[in-house]
Amino acid sequence: MQKKNKLYSAVITGVGMYVPEKVLDNKYFESILDTNDEWIRTRTGISERRVLEEGGTSVLATKAVEDLLKSTNTDPLDVDVIIIATITPDMAFPATAALVQDNIGAKNAWGYDLSAACSGFLFAMQSGTSLIESGQYKKVVVVGAEKMSSILDYTDRNTCLLFGDGAAAVLLEPSEDLNIGVQDSILRTDGSGKDALFMKAGGSLHPASHETVDNREHFVYQDGKAVFKVAVKGMADISVEIMEKNGLKSEDIAYLVPHQANLRIIDATAKRMGIPPEKVTINIAKYGNTTAATIPLCLAEYYRDGKFKKGDNLILAAFGAGYTWGSMHIVWGID
Numbered sequence: 001m002q003k004k005n006k007l008y009s010a011v012i013t014g015v016g017m018y019v020p021e022k023v024l025d026n027k028y029f030e031s032i033l034d035t036n037d038e039w040i041r042t043r044t045g046i047s048e049r050r051v052l053e054e055g056g057t058s059v060l061a062t063k064a065v066e067d068l069l070k071s072t073n074t075d076p077l078d079v080d081v082i083i084i085a086t087i088t089p090d091m092a093f094p095a096t097a098a099l100v101q102d103n104i105g106a107k108n109a110w111g112y113d114l115s116a117a118c119s120g121f122l123f124a125m126q127s128g129t130s131l132i133e134s135g136q137y138k139k140v141v142v143v144g145a146e147k148m149s150s151i152l153d154y155t156d157r158n159t160c161l162l163f164g165d166g167a168a169a170v171l172l173e174p175s176e177d178l179n180i181g182v183q184d185s186i187l188r189t190d191g192s193g194k195d196a197l198f199m200k201a202g203g204s205l206h207p208a209s210h211e212t213v214d215n216r217e218h219f220v221y222q223d224g225k226a227v228f229k230v231a232v233k234g235m236a237d238i239s240v241e242i243m244e245k246n247g248l249k250s251e252d253i254a255y256l257v258p259h260q261a262n263l264r265i266i267d268a269t270a271k272r273m274g275i276p277p278e279k280v281t282i283n284i285a286k287y288g289n290t291t292a293a294t295i296p297l298c299l300a301e302y303y304r305d306g307k308f309k310k311g312d313n314l315i316l317a318a319f320g321a322g323y324t325w326g327s328m329h330i331v332w333g334i335d
């Protein structure tokens with residue numbers, strides 16, 4: 001992204017979020033699986049996660065967007081585009097974005113879903129940024145929303161206790177001040193990682209059948225150890241790369257906003273960047289891994305906690321299924 005070649009910068013002008021009320025704590029998993037609170041906390045950093053009991057991802061996304069519109073005093077009729085990053089859409093089609101558009105009455109908007117797993121929010125932010133920078137759109141809502149509980153095998157201790165449900169959204173608007181907003185991003189996809197983290201059935205390759213259900217193929221499969229290794233390197237490398245590319249030193253960065261898959265991956269990334277723990281947004285203990293929703297949930301909570309100031313340099317970073325990974329440099333634009 002060349003700053004000087006654009007007329008507008010895409011600035012986050014508001015945040016919204018929703019997490020369902022029902023909490024599953026580590027004790028619950030002790031009661032259903034061969035695991036324990038100590039292992040989960042020390043190996044992952046997770047203490048609890050939320051679960052949506054009724055409805056699909058569109059329920060979570062709608063509530064997060066309603067919160068966003070209310071807190072920014074935005075008329076739904078003024079929304080131009082809704083982009084929803086999710087791997088747990090309500091259904092294959094129509095897009096969850098269409099369901100949310102209807103729920104909120106955004107009668108002038110178009111929208112679409114974007115599938116990039118844990119990097120989904122970064123990829124969606126880049127899409128939204130391009131729409132704003134083009135000058136064609138003025139209000140783009142970017143959402144990360146997941147009902148991960150709908151694709152988890154609650155008999156598999158390797159996966160089910162890692163993930164949770166939640167949604168968060170940001171509003172992107174144009175600014176002629178090019179020194180605030182999204183400054184740069186580095187995004188990557190490497191499909192050779194497809195065998196380490198996937199959901200086998202339910203798509204066109206293995207449509208739902210008695211066999212796919214009997215074989216428990218409609219759930220997340222993860223080779224945790226393999227993903228851990230590439231995630232640590234991938235997220236750290238791409239975060240350092242964006243710092244160097246933009247001439248940022250550790251002390252220039254107000255916050256690292258990392259994807260929340262495992263506290264050990266977050267710590268390793270921060271360490272490589274030379275960023276102290278107090279400058280890293282962390283809420284994995286409360287929500288677990290909400291896939292596309294982790295980064296916007298961090299943005300929403302830390303902003304509302306008064307942690308971000310206008311002009312702050314933030315580095316967003318993610319790694320996930322695909323593989324997909326990326327980093328984004330944002331200068332916070334709200335007072």
Ligand code: UT7
Pocket residue numbers: 034035036039040043044118157158161223224225226227228231260261262265289291319320321
């Ligand atoms: O967000 C998308 C990208 N995903 C990620 O970034 C996740 C990356 N992977 C991870 O976060 C970690 O690999 C896990 C948290 C999934 C697993 O942690 P680990 O340190 O890699 O554990 P492991 O699979 O190497 O297992 C270590 C030990 C094993 O026992 P032995 O063989 O050492 O006796 C496992 O059987 O821990 C055992 N174990 C468990 N024990 C209690 C594995 N799962 C559990 C469990 N409770 N739930």
